[in-house]
Ligand SMILES: Nc1ncnc2c1ncn2[C@@H]1O[C@H](COP(=O)(O)OP(=O)(O)OP(=O)(O)O)[C@@H](O)[C@H]1O
């Protein structure tokens with residue numbers, strides 16, 4: 360069963376060719392890690408999956424993208440996005456909403472909770488899953504600017520989880536988090552596998568080794584290699600993968 | 609924020625300009641204050657609690673114009689609120705390409721038009737329209753509310769002046785709201801759509817995100833409405849009679865000054881009384897503008913992390 364199936368995807372932004380003939384298969388209920396140097400197109404690829412790419416000016420997307428068995432490029436992007444959560448590279452909690460509201464709004468927009476009690480439960484569940492609950496349970500009504508960068512990022516993860524998505528897109532979710540909390544988050548990500556398919560961008564080979572079931576390597580807009588994580592670590596078939604997995608790139 | 613040496617020099621070079629603008633403002637207020645002293649010493653609080661304009665007998669009271677200025681500005685601000693948010697949202701979210709450009713240029717054009725054009729248009733067309741389609745129905749439906757308790761006779765009234773002034777500040781307020789709405793970092797827009805918001809839901813989240821900026825824009829609009837003169841003169845009805853009803857003719861300070869200033873020097877205190885009224889309005893407008901700007905700046909620094 361595939362969560363995402365991409366064939367011959369080409370993305371152009373104005374005259375720049377950003378993603379080049381990308382073909383990817385992301386199986387359901389796995390952690391799929393995308394690696395690649397800065398500027399290789401990782402974020403762009405994630406944004407194609409949930410059609411956030413639509414908001415980029417001058418963009419042209421060609422190819423086939425099947426997400427959860429629907430044709431993502433032809434589907435109603437708003438309906439599609441309701442099934443996909445995303446955590447962005449830079450933490451972006453809503454500054455005018457409290458911690459509680461930031462999580463609750465995602466549940467509300469997607470009709471996940473039917474009562475105030477259910478909403479409270481979902482908010483708590485999401486914050487616990489994102490390893491943030493213990494740090495904020497006594498100040499749910501504080502505003503996110505009082506949180507650290509790492510806490511903000513986990514708040515964004517909680518917000519994405521509160522949608523009860525089927526796919527979770529994580530763009531370097533641990534970039535601003537200390538190693539201990541990053542570890543916790545990794546555990547959380549792995550434990551989510553039963554419920555969602557996780558597509559995650561990371562720069563850290565160690566992190567990839569700990570969480571990835573599959574790895575795809577992007578280089579200059581192309582997929583240079585993809586496959587089961589172990590296989591890539593043991594027998595990388597390209598020099599780029601080798602360097603990347605050794606942390607030399 | 610860390611500033612380089614060049615930045616610091618640049619800021620330093622702006623300092624004389626900035627301080628001289630501030631100094632000019634203080635100087636203006638001080639000059640008005642000096643001119644007001646005569647009337648303040650002579651009449652004291654009496655000026656603020658009565659409504660008379662009778663220079664022949666040297667009896668004055670500017671309560672009605674003061675209330676009129678505030679009331680028309682409140683109505684103007686509400687009018688601007690109702691019209692500006694949809695205009696700003698249309699311009700930034702729903703219109704595309706050529707139409708969007710035409711639309712934005714029209715708003716800019718409307719903002720650059722001399723107020724005399726609004727004034728004539730309002731007294732010829734807007735006032736009769738408001739009388740027939742807004743004031744009379746409101747009076748018929750809700751006569752027990754004091755604000756609507758009088759039958760509009762000519763239509764020229766606090767209400768009409770407020771709406772007319774409001775329409776004239778719409779381009780200004782729209783531009784301010786639009787600017788702040790467009791300055792919201794893209795990451796919040798992505799956050800909205802990323803959690804599955806439909807377009808109108810995203811717009812409403814982003815609007816509530818920019819609420820402080822909208823409040824600030826309205827405060828600046830209020831300050832501008834307080835000073836609006838030409839439109840007030842042609843629509844407010846020029847009556848010193850203080851009424852609780854919005855449909856009765858009234859006065860605003862700006863209109864009082866515009867109509868009475870030319871002859872004021874024939875009398876002992878008239879000119880000084882006008883300065884006193886101007887002082888009060890100027891101080892209120894300055895404080896509101898300042899407060900509005902502070903809110904705006906604080907908001908900007910809050911949303912950019
Ligand atoms: N809005 C845009 N307009 C023009 N070019 C863009 C835009 N967004 C991305 N690009 C270009 O697309 C390429 C891929 O960008 P992308 O953000 O996907 O890289 P990335 O792999 O996520 O990099 P990083 O690891 O630094 O986040 C880059 O060369 C970038 O300059």
Ligand SMILES: [Mg+2]
Nearest residue numbers: 401402448530
């Ligand atoms: Mg990126």
